[in-house]
């Protein structure tokens with residue numbers, strides 16, 4: 001794609017071309033698992049077998065790299081398949097620095113799949129730059145960041161942690177799922193790689209699971225992740241790639257609407273007497289507000305809040321909503337609410353009175369009315 005273009009244009013055009021066989025404007029879905037060799041034994045169009053590469057995955061990867069301002073992208077079968085692929089690239093004895101409130105799936109992958117791999121992990125408060133600096137070791141190879149974090153919406157200073165990681169000789173990687181590449185571009189701030197659960201905002205319709213890994217430059221962990229994708233085989237199907245790319249068309253406009261709605265809901269909750277605390281980086285009182293305002297173009301669609309009266313009251317509010325759906329996941333058109341500690345299980349560090357919401361694309365007035373009646377009930 002020529003350019004440079006602005007992000008809305010990139011979202012619609014990157015990775016797409018008019019189908020040369022038919023003139024179709026929307027890319028066809030190529031279900032063929034295998035591709036014909038030329039008479040010379042070579043693959044004239046560079047595709048050989050669809051686990052290794054296929055037209056729909058390549059289109060999605062080109063688009064994801066362009067959206068992030070990265071050099072190259074890999075599309076995986078889920079967000080956690082990216083975590084698995086990156087961690088597989090580490091050596092026994094390597095040290096990982098990760099946020100103490102990291103998405104619980106990462107702790108599960110490290111603790112339950114890689115327990116025998118001889119990796120060391122320190123979980124640290126990534127908002128405390130001194131603590132991050134102190135936790136780095138000579139063996140630190142990977143600094144994992146998640147901002148905004150799930151579910152407490154903590155904000156990590158990307159440029160500062162990227163600098164600490166670089167000084168430590170480690171690769172920094174940001175899970176930007178809650179922000180999407182529209183609201184935050186970690187690679188522009190010096191982060192080495194960025195990952196998303198494309199299941200969420202990028203796919204955007206709660207109908208496809210996937211993950212992305214985008215790198216700013218060639219590095220060994222990206223190359224090993226590529227092997228894990230191609231030969232390990234954690235690949236999305238052509239249809240899943242197609243659905244995800246279709247979601248990207250509207251991503252910039254959806255992110256604006258999610259952010260606008262979430263700001264209204266957060267302000268409403270912050271003024272409500274039944275609410276103990278609201279976690280939304282767009283609120284001026286949020287501890288990460290200033291950093292978020294610097295590194296994000298808007299504050300996103302995720303809002304968590306703590307209900308006065310503890311777990312039982314929180315459960316009552318979640319059961320009292322009519323428009324919100326009680327469901328996990330995020331980033332789709334429907335608003336979701338969930339009691340996060342129940343999802344995370346016995347090991348959870350999430351407050352028991354916390355409800356997490358994915359604010360959808362409905363009208364904010366209707367969402368506010370629904371929450372109002374649930375909080376009164």
Ligand SMILES: Cc1ncc(COP(=O)(O)O)c(C=O)c1O
Pocket residue numbers: 078079080081103105146150175177178196197198199209210211329
């Ligand atoms: C921040 C974050 N990262 C990663 C994941 C994992 O993604 P997936 O469910 O696509 O494997 C999730 C899923 O909820 C998430 O919220």
